[in-house]
Amino acid sequence: MKARLVPVHFGSQPDEDFTRELQALERLLGAEAEFLQPVPIGTTLTASEGNAALFPQMLGSAYRHVADFKKIDIPILVITSEFATVSMWDWEINSYLRREGIRVSAPYNLDQAKKLCRALAVRADLLRARFIVYQDNPGEGFQPAIFKRFYWWEDECTRRMFDKFGITVEKRSFRQLGEAAKQIDDAKAEAVWQEWKGRLKIGPMPHKSLLSALKIYIKVKSEIEEAESGTKGPIRGVGINCLNESHFSDTTPCLAWNMLYEERKLIWGCEADTVSMLTKYLLNASLGVPVMMTNMYPFLMGDAALKHERIPYFPEVDREPENHILAAHCGYLGVVPQSFSTEWTLQKKVLAIVDDNATAIDARMPEGPMTLVKIESGFDRISVVEGELEQYAQFENSDCLNGAVLKVKDGPALLNRLASHHYILTTGHNAEEIELIAGVFELELNRM
Structure with a gap:
């Protein structure tokens, strides 16, 4: 472009x-x-x-x-x-x-x-680009009390994204995707594994788990190629309601997201979060910075955060615990492509909400300067927080086997202005560059 x-x-x-x-x-x-x-x-x-x-x-x-x-x-x-x-x-x-x-x-x-x-x-590409999201009845599956609260599934959110940026969100059935992936022959998945096995580090897991993960990659990739063979415009991101509707699949798309980004820089959407997808695409395509989505658990949230992650206490820090955040998603930091990682392994699933056959990525981004970013729900501002990724923390028998500990300047102020529990974690201090391009997208910078 x-x-x-x-x-x-x-x-x-x-x-x-x-x-x-x-x-x-x-x-x-x-x-x-x-x-x-x-x-x-x-x-x-x-x-x-x-x-x-x-x-x-x-x-x-x-x-x-x-x-x-x-x-x-x-x-x-x-x-x-x-x-x-x-x-x-x-x-x-x-x-x-x-x-x-x-x-x-x-x-x-x-x-x-x-x-x-x-x-x-x-900006010009967004006028013809598409996101594909696989979902059937978002919010109606597991943990509805949590998932029914999310703005990115609202028709208003999709309409505002289109009105502001031109991006089209194309919705497809996760049920059909999951069923079609299961029908793919093991030999086809084995052939893909032979192509990739020198590039992927796999932790202890049944071989069936790996093949199931590869079948999601095969099926999603084929649907992208089919979609782009027409005249409707390129596919720039794909998301799946992979937790709330996880009963539609015997696996998770984490490995597929890694492989598709490494192959074609395709942006991925955990939980079919289209606002996170849009944020990641803007940052990665414009600035070239590493991006990934994770959950925010500020230490100030106390027991509410500890209970959700099933951990007894927050990681120890040298000072200012009120200015620290535990970042974790799906048992680890979250879906991080290999090219953004200092360490990367595909592991067995952690969360009880997904199939026992599922997998998750255990990866680390570089310690040091980091920036948290998210386009806000009005699509007129972009939230930006600079800080440090200080360390990684592990809790056995929990939903946080390897999370990141982030430090920000003012934790209490941050809590009062957070745009979402999902934020995009980027490597480096990027507020200056984000402010530079924000004007191109007619976004005001909300720097915290």
Whole structure:
């Protein structure tokens, strides 16, 4: 994917400085962007003309063109130096435009410019992209008192996602998927295992458990390929209501999600959480950061969190327990692709809610700087929390055999502003980059 940029010039024709700067940008950003025919300021620009308006040159006359800037109905990039950054002399113009209600993006290094271009391409891709989710009667299966509360299954959520981003959520039957996967011949799963066994570390488990996990991969992959053979647009993510409706399958999709991400960068949705899927896709495709979804268990939640994870106490920390969170999902940290992991093993299932034949991933992301992220339910803000992944904690005979201990700046404030029990854990401190691309997606940053 490349961003389609429409260069905009002042005056009736581009001048020499404009042309020179545009040529420099074409050299530096050619891998991330397609540069379209330049147009004069005052041209009405919409998504049909391009993904963003590019100003390779700013002039003082910009102050007298506010009405013309407001004719631009696509993101505006101000990249006015030969190094693919904003020029220092344009800070004042940019500040003036922002005060007039005109949103501009002005990268201050080449990497930012490239990421802005990738984010623009992702924004355009969402207009034709699809998520597939496998579910039948979400909330009606196991633990309905918990699962009936989740916003991502509401028609309103799906409609708002489409209205804001254009992404289409295509719903299919988990019951039918589970039954079809069981019918796949063992020999076919064995053949896939021969292709992958040198790349996968498998813990102690019956061979049948491994074959069942591989059959979900085979079936989901075939349905993606079939779906993409038509003209409806690419599949960018697949989710399954794998816990609440786990009675429809003799396994879990964890291994399939790992294999499909490693093969084709496909985003996955544990519990068919489409908001988490959207958040992960935006971050991973735009910024290239490692992403995964996990549950938040702040130490301040006390017994309510301990009971759910079946652990007697929270992990010991050196200081500030009120600013710590235990992150865990499905017995371990959660579904983490191998390419994001420092350690990775497919293990037997942990949770009682899933079939005894099921599996789960025991993986670790790097210790050190981390960022928690989630698009909020109104789809107008993105919640961002920077902190540290300090250590991993293990509790025998529990639902947290290997969880991560996260430290944030202000635990009490975080508890009052959390967007969900599901958050996207990313490696590194990424708030600055997320703020950079948030404007592309018309999201306000809710930094905690």
